[in-house]
Amino acid sequence: MGSVTDVAMEKGTLAQRKPTVVFVLGGPGSGKGTQCDKIVQHFGFTHISTGDLLRDEIRSGSENGTMIQRMMKEGKMVPPELTIKLLQKAMQECGNDKLLIDGFPRNEENRAAYEAVIKIEPKLVLFLDCSEEEMERRLLNRNQGREDDNIETIRKRFKVFKESTLPVIEYYNSKGKVRKIDAGKPSDEVFEDIKFFFTSTCGNIKHSCCVIL
Template identity: 75%
Template sequence: MGTSVDAPAVVAEEVTDNMLGGKKVTVVFVLGGPGSGKGTQCTNIVEHFGFTHLSAGDLLRAEIKSGSENGTMIETMIKEGKIVPSEVTIKLLQEAMIKSENDKFLIDGFPRNEENRSAFENVTKISPAFVLFFDCTEEEMEKRLLGRNQGRVDDNIETIRKRFKVFVESSLPVIEYYSSKDKVKKIDAAKPIPEVFEDVTAIFAPYAPKV
């Protein structure tokens, strides 16, 4: 008799396991400095391994564009040079994961710092399967960013160095935290794109769609 009484409690526990209405997901954080080539590789991972790519920056921009109250608040904060609170970005990521029919996600550009990371795990109760870290020298990233002909106004040497410094100061503690949990898969991102993708493929092989 005891088991039938306990059963509902177990079910309830599973449902509240994470904040996605009980949806079981695989999350991979993608981190790398500006110009490390992570965008290109995310596209490849989506195409070959069936992940859904969620970019924190894109979600914030889409929210601003939607004209919602939340979007207006985000826009004001960005204009004033303030950092958008972790909770706001996490809520957008959470909603995107719930809406998606997929259960495998690449989260790109987040967590940007240690506070983001702890807030994400505390709020969603989700811990990443691993962190994919595109490791690239500052010289190489600089060369790539300056060689981009995308007309990005912010791609001058000074700005690039600032962006790099911010990345090192805020993201490296996140990488160190996950390294201590043996969850970082580091890729030499200075290699040519096809070679980088070979390394990515080796890491993602267990997640390949079943044919």
């Protein structure tokens, strides 16, 4: 696995492009993937799922993939250097210069690594706020066959979100970048709120790249 420094040496083209970045954060089951799909359809985004990239790494049978699989089963965070490497590769390979990054940064380590390596401050942070009861119901009902969709792992993920991701949201809120959305409502109603915040803050964005973690 390459170091953050190694990744930084590869970032030239991304830095030159200076893409617009929007983060989407929320707990497991808050609807980040669903809402990103709606943004893709409504605003013409390109959609790249870094969550899928992690699962692809698992399926590759690599040493990193085995480590990722173990950590996901335990509800733990993937090491920031690996996450940044996969994320940056997806951002570089996307031909679009407006990026919607979903579920990242998940903790302060991710945020610090992102700022140190990629150095592109988000224009906006959408926070999908949803109760644990509703998120748990959604995760147990979605039947995607994912190993991390069992009750024990789900509750571990909730704990990690509260302890690790909420401080990131608070950090960006202190910079005036967070827009909090009630994600417990029906998805179409949630999207109406997202459209309002998205267009009022990023009204000039018409074609973008969505990166989901």
